[in-house]
Amino acid sequence: MNLEPGTLQQWLEHIERLHPQTIALGLDRVQQVRQALGLAPAFPVITVGGTNGKGSVCAMLESILHCAGYRVGCYTSPHLLRYNERVRIARSEARDKDLAHAFASVERARGVVSLTYFEYGTLAAMWLFAEHRVEAAVLEVGLGGRLDAVNAFDADCAVVTTVDIDHVDFLGGDREAIGREKAGIFRAARPAVCADASPPVSLTQHATEIGARLLLIGRDFGATPQGREWQYWGPGGKRNALPYPVLRGSCQLANAAGAITALECMRERLPVAVNDIRAGLLQAENRGRFQVLPGRPAVILDVAHNPQAARALAASLAAMEGSGRTLAVFAMLKDKDIAGVIAAVKPHVAHWYISGLGGVRGGSVAQLAQALQSASITAVTECDDIAAAYTQACDIAAENDRIVVFGSFYTVAAVMQLRERGRVSPA
Numbered sequence: 346m347n348l349e350p351g352t353l354q355q356w357l358e359h360i361e362r363l364h365p366q367t368i369a370l371g372l373d374r375v376q377q378v379r380q381a382l383g384l385a386p387a388f389p390v391i392t393v394g395g396t397n398g399k400g401s402v403c404a405m406l407e408s409i410l411h412c413a414g415y416r417v418g419c420y421t422s423p424h425l426l427r428y429n430e431r432v433r434i435a436r437s438e439a440r441d442k443d444l445a446h447a448f449a450s451v452e453r454a455r456g457v458v459s460l461t462y463f464e465y466g467t468l469a470a471m472w473l474f475a476e477h478r479v480e481a482a483v484l485e486v487g488l489g490g491r492l493d494a495v496n497a498f499d500a501d502c503a504v505v506t507t508v509d510i511d512h513v514d515f516l517g518g519d520r521e522a523i524g525r526e527k528a529g530i531f532r533a534a535r536p537a538v539c540a541d542a543s544p545p546v547s548l549t550q551h552a553t554e555i556g557a558r559l560l561l562i563g564r565d566f567g568a569t570p571q572g573r574e575w576q577y578w579g580p581g582g583k584r585n586a587l588p589y590p591v592l593r594g595s596c597q598l599a600n601a602a603g604a605i606t607a608l609e610c611m612r613e614r615l616p617v618a619v620n621d622i623r624a625g626l627l628q629a630e631n632r633g634r635f636q637v638l639p640g641r642p643a644v645i646l647d648v649a650h651n652p653q654a655a656r657a658l659a660a661s662l663a664a665m666e667g668s669g670r671t672l673a674v675f676a677m678l679k680d681k682d683i684a685g686v687i688a689a690v691k692p693h694v695a696h697w698y699i700s701g702l703g704g705v706r707g708g709s710v711a712q713l714a715q716a717l718q719s720a721s722i723t724a725v726t727e728c729d730d731i732a733a734a735y736t737q738a739c740d741i742a743a744e745n746d747r748i749v750v751f752g753s754f755y756t757v758a759a760v761m762q763l764r765e766r767g768r769v770s771p772a
Contacts, residue, residue, distance in 0.1 A: 353441040356448040357428055360465040370492035375464050379497050381454035384471050388418075388479055389614050390498055391607055392530045394486035395506030396523070397654045398540070398600045400631045401592050402506055405604040406483045409625030411436050413617040418474035420495075421485040422463065425633055425758045426765070432470045434477050439470075447473040463487045467494040481615055489516050491529020501614070502607045503530040503557075504538045506600060508545055509653035510682065524548035531557040536610035538566075540603030558610075566606040568598040577602055577622075581609040584619050590626045594635040595660040601626060633757045635661050638764075642669065643747040646757045650677060652685035658751060662693045669745030670695035672738045674760065676731055677752040679708035683716045686752065694749070696724040696741075698734035702755050731759035 393402050407419040416435050424430040429438035447469035474482050484495045508524045516523045524545030531537040537557040552559040566579030577584040590597045638644040649658040673694045677683050701710040710727050717725050728734035738748045750760045
């Protein structure tokens, strides 16, 4: 391929073809190309892993640091509509031409090394952060932790949000095995923050074995609701009269407490004031995570694609005021725990509009229908695609009803694209 930057789309097509596997865990390839690029970040790095809540913690860290006046680089995945969403500098998505330059630099450095899509993107993001002289970087782990490409960069502070069952083919089938993988982002003598209220023994053991400075929610830090405000307590003391995060969902106080603890641990290099925390909590953005769109009936977008995330979605639905029905627009990948997700949300849904997802991993509408039938759910409408499912839900929804779109990033993205084109919205 021509090493001069082409269009962003051309580069994305190139890196999709580069490696025969979408997921190939291991750090050797990334480390080799990182060294060739000369990437040794001088700026502080906060790495965020976990089963659920990673995106929210990254969004809060990015927002608080931005409000404190720092130039922040933030790398997250996957994206919903545009690749640019994955790489943000100073809270702005990276421009096409900048991403193309970053990809070209990785291409020159990699030689004959075959990188996966995520590995390539991680190196490009860090190269871009260095070029733009960010003052801090927030990196979201893609899958697991120990062997994820992000872990090629040593975290000055590492956060694990939650540990639950997901990606069992890669991480193991129980919380102990998965916790061991998540804990792989911890570093000796550096802070390791865990916001899971019941962390696996494997996670705490690994932190002890390597000499990480482990901080656990409920023991070393936490959140206390106080009416319309809340109090944070942690290694730096208490922070009173904090606003509830603008990010919605029952899990966000724990996420916020984890984010603030990470910043408390980094206060010598990245000091922030309590007013920066307040402003940052109110300005954080993380689309597709219990995102309630304006208008009536309410439309809720949630990428929940494993049982733990589905339980959080169910709790948020239960806490949401309203007297109408809940209509579900639902599609999942076939390698996910479809039955577990359905079981979590089942008590809150009056009618299901289901669709298959395309691609090798996409679940079929027949597979979803069978799973719903096995759960004794009969109020089901099978649709040709997500657009048809969403359209039918909009057609039947009354003003006091709510439409919840969930099950996958692909499901939420399809509805976002539909609405951006102005083709469908509830009457």
